[in-house]
Amino acid sequence: MIGIGIIGVGYWGKNHVTNYKSxxxxxxxxxxxxxxxxxxxxKRSLKLIQ
Incomplete structure (x- = not known):
């Protein structure tokens, strides 16, 4: 099982969220x-992964 955790989803974090969602x-x-x-x-980043 492989999981990713992102701490801080501000400026660059949004890009990481989008890439890891893929x-x-x-x-x-x-x-x-x-x-x-x-x-x-x-909340903004949660919308990206739902």
Whole structure:
């Protein structure tokens, strides 16, 4: 089982979320977890992976 965790999804983090979501859809990773202290950035990034 391979998982990815991203801490901080601000400026560059959004790019990482998008790229790792592709790996998730291709079944190359099993899960993707994200966190950020900025609730606005976190919600924005959650929309990218749902």
């Amino acid at each position: 790996l998730l859809l291709e079944k190359k990773i099993d899960y993707l977890k994200i966190c950020d202290t900025d609730e606005k950035e976190l």
